[in-house]
Amino acid sequence: MLKKMVIFGLLILLVMVAAGCGGTAKAPDTAKAPETIKIGVTGPISGEWALEGQGFVKAVRLLADQVNAKGGVLGRQIEIVEGDDKGDPKEAALVAQKMVAGKVTAVLGSYNSSATEPASQIYDEAKILHITPSSTATKLTEKGYKMFFRTCFLDNRQGLFVAEFITGTLGKKQVALIHDNTTYAKGLADWTQKFLEERGATVVFNDAITPKEKDFTPTLTKLKGLNPEVIYFTGYFSEGGLLARQAKELGIKAVFMAGDANNNPDFVTNAGLDAANGVFITTLPMAQDLPYNEAKQFVADYKAKYGKDPESIWALTEADAFRVVVEAIEKTQSTDSAKLAEYLHTQxxxxxxxxxxxxxxxxxxxxxxxxxxxxxxxKGEFVLYKK
Incomplete structure (x- = not known):
């Protein structure tokens, strides 16, 4: 019995020695890849404004892929977290709560001011950096939020441009303003009225339509009797195109103009080529008219990846929002939102x-x-106006 035990022990010893000498046994790999840096992208990814929200996602994913291919930021990959708020304020608040729970470093969005407004409060309270590419309502930055930024320009500045364009470039003095009572549209209409009146123009009408309605003939018929020289619509392209179509059908001779939320190919689709022809859209310069090398490179990369140019200027301002976040992370060597916001404010x-x-x-x-x-x-093409 003792002999058998000795032999068994020697066998075990030989197996252990062989395993050690063979070099095939490895210690378990417990090293983890660095955590990703989460950046939220919010907007109307579905619904009537889906072209805008989907443009946000495409632009940011393009740039994130490029950054990640070069090793990421601070040795970490960027992870894009999508949030579909459908352009609805209640949905935007729910999406914001999910972004906070998901511990994102920054959020880029939303598209419309009415959705951005409730979300901005949630992000500010959670101390999460928040940059909108397209919410232009002036009052959004009058709340004292330290975490809120935007890469677009404000309604008051667009209103000033519109007033100067109508009275100076077009030489018109009788103006009708139509909005849809949203945060953005009413703000732009009111600012435009202020600057028009300062320039001696008369605002013969400033009132709202109801969003998502299809028949605006009662409003336009009332307008027709006031004989405006210009109609300026400050709402969104969904209604803007229909207003242009129905104004044409009613024989209204006024010049039709619309604000930057109508800088969208669906405006032409809704209006029809005949009614869209001659309409003026006030906006930021479109991609093809930006003189910067960064714009030319981005558009080329976007077209190479998706087979077409960006369909909206807001995809480019969303891309800029992403780029300044990456810049802030690199310069501060941190993903702390408070440090990033401080850098953007001061440096x-x-x-x-x-x-x-x-x-x-x-x-x-x-x-x-x-x-x-x-x-x-x-042809339904947006042509830069040069007088």
């Missing part, structure tokens, strides 16, 4: 954006303003 100067140099003021608003007018031609 980011003339950052070479796709849409031009970017500097933020103490409120988080982008300094400066660049607005232009496009006139839609008989």
């Amino acid at each position: 980011l100067k003339d950052f070479p954006g796709i849409t031009g140099p970017i500097t933020f003021d103490e409120k988080g608003d982008r300094k400066g303003a660049v607005h232009v007018a496009y006139q839609i031609n008989e």
Whole structure:
């Protein structure tokens, strides 16, 4: 019995020695890959404004893929977290709560001011950096939120441009303003009225339509009797195109104009080529008219990846929002939102954006303003207006 035990022990010893000498046994690999840096992208990814929200996602994913291919930021990959708020304020609040729970470093969105407004409060309370590319309502940065920024320009600046364009470039004095009572549209209408009246123009009408309605003939019939020289619509393209169509059908001779939320190919679809022809759209310069090398490179990369140019200027301002977040992370060597916001407020100067140099003021608003007018031609193309 003792002999058998000795032999068994020697066998075990030999197996252990062989395993050690063979070099095939490895200690378990317990090293983990660094955690990703989560950046939220929110907007109307579905619904009537889906073209805008999907453009946000495409733009940011393109840039995130490029950054990740080069090793990421701070040795970490960027993870994009999508949030579909459908352009609805209640949905936007729910999406914001999910982003907070998901511990994102920053959020880029939303599209419309009415959705951005409730979300901005949630992000500010959670101390999460929040940058909107397209919510232009002036009052959004009058709340004192330290975490809120935007890469677009404000309604008051667009209103000033519109007033100067109508009274100066077009030489018109009788103006009708139509809005839809949303935060953005009513704000733009009121600012435009202020600057028009300061320039001696008369606002013969400033009232709202109901969003999502299809028949605006009662409002337009009332307008027709006031004999405006210009109609300026400050709402969104869904209704803007229909207004242009129905104004044409009613024989209204006034010049039809619309604000930057109508800088969208669906405006032409809704209006029809005949009614869209000659309409003026006031907006930021579109991709093809931006002179910056960053814009040319982004558009080329976007087309190479998706087979077409960006369909909206807001995809480019969303891309700029992503780029300034990455810049802040790199410069601060941190993903702490408070440090990133402090950097954007105090140190980011003339950052070479796709849409031009970017500097933020103490409120988080982008300094400066660049607005232009496009006139839609008989082919439905938006052509930069030069008088």
